[in-house]
Amino acid sequence: DTGVSQDPRHKITKRGQNVTFRCDPISEHNRLYWYRQTLGQGPEFLTYFQNEAQLEKSRLLSDRFSAERPKGSFSTLEIQRTEQGDSAMYLCASSPRLSVTDTQYFGPGTRLTVL
Amino acid sequence: KQEVTQIPAALSVPEGENLVLNCSFTDSAIYNLQWFRQDPGKGLTSLLLIQSSQREQTSGRLNASLDKSSGRSTLYIAASQPGDSATYLCAGLNYGGSQGNLIFGKGTKLSVKP
Numbered sequence: 001d002t003g004v005s006q007d008p009r010h011k012i013t014k015r016g017q018n019v020t021f022r023c024d025p026i027s028e029h030n031r032l033y034w035y036r037q038t039l040g041q042g043p044e045f046l047t048y049f050q051n052e053a054q055l056e057k058s059r060l061l062s063d064r065f066s067a068e069r070p071k072g073s074f075s076t077l078e079i080q081r082t083e084q085g086d087s088a089m090y091l092c093a094s095s096p097r098l099s100v101t102d103t104q105y106f107g108p109g110t111r112l113t114v115l
Numbered sequence: 116k117q118e119v120t121q122i123p124a125a126l127s128v129p130e131g132e133n134l135v136l137n138c139s140f141t142d143s144a145i146y147n148l149q150w151f152r153q154d155p156g157k158g159l160t161s162l163l164l165i166q167s168s169q170r171e172q173t174s175g176r177l178n179a180s181l182d183k184s185s186g187r188s189t190l191y192i193a194a195s196q197p198g199d200s201a202t203y204l205c206a207g208l209n210y211g212g213s214q215g216n217l218i219f220g221k222g223t224k225l226s227v228k229p
Contacts, residue, residue, distance in 0.1 A: 004158075033216065042119070042204050042219025043159070056216070091158055103149065104217065106159040 002026075004107035006092050012113045013082055020078045021110045025094030032075050033104060034067055035091040036060065043091055049075060082114045117142040117209050121220035128195055129228050136190040136223045138205035143183045146208040149217065150179050150190050153202045162203075163190070195227045 005024045013019050025032050031050055035043035046065070047057045051072040061067075064082075069075040079086055089111050093104040118141045128134055138148070147166045151159040163172045163179040165188070171180040178191040188205055202224045206217035 006158075035217075040221065042206070042221050043217075044219070045216035048216060058216075089156075093159075103161050103164050105161065106151075108158040111156070 004092055004094055004105055006090075006107040006110050008110055009108060010111050010113075012115065014115050015084060016081055018078065018080045019082060019112065020076055021090055021092075021112075023075045023077070023092030023107060025074070025092070026096070026105055029094035029096050029105075030072075031095040031097075031102075031104075032069055033093040033095075034075070034077050035093065037089040037091055037109070038087075046077075046090075079112075082112075084114050087112055087114045117145075117207055117218045119205060119207055119218050119220040121203075121205060121223050123223060124221065125224040125226070127226040127228065130195060130197060132195050132227075133191070133193050134195055134225070136192070136203050136205075136225070138188040138190070138220055140186045140188075140207045140218075142207075142209060143186055144209055145183065148179075148181050148188050149206050149208070150177075150188075151204045151206065153204060153222070155202075159204065192225075195225075197227045197229050200225055200227050 007022045033048040034046040037043040045058050047067050049069040064080045067077045089109045091109045093106045095102040095104045120139045122137045149164045150162045153159050165172050165181040176193040181188045202222040204222045206219040
């Protein structure tokens, strides 16, 4: 059990470019979550998957954002036409069972800087 | 809509002190409440999870309590050490609405001076 991993750890891009982040959850964890955290704030929910199904999306997830979990294992989060306001830490978490009350285990995050 | 508030925003204490971090929430219909630790530029580490039917949880020098009726949780850290320096976040998981996303406070930044 190596924990939740995220790649890349840091990404610097120019405004208008597309970026994609990857999250590998803990093996056999059914649920996978994406959160965004800006400086001095707590993480804010973006979306979550149960296996390969994307069951909920926050209003924070604009049309420029898309997330996938094609085989119910790893997930990707893509941001198209990045804006400076997208600069944040993007956190991925997974939880082991179908119960919503299980602990969420967080990855190290991907820090995005949009110039 | 659930709102989570943490007080104080920052705290500095000398090594060895016992301390309490506070978390309040507006909607008492929660499944559970979790406390996390976040080191600078890093992800979150789960410290304690209190189910709605429980009143407290303990792990080593940490003790977390939950009072749903008053909408409050506290994290007690005994005999603080410099290695405890980090930001501590509380998060509530609510009934209804979103199926499982946590609502976080802004955190308390703790500094323990040697």
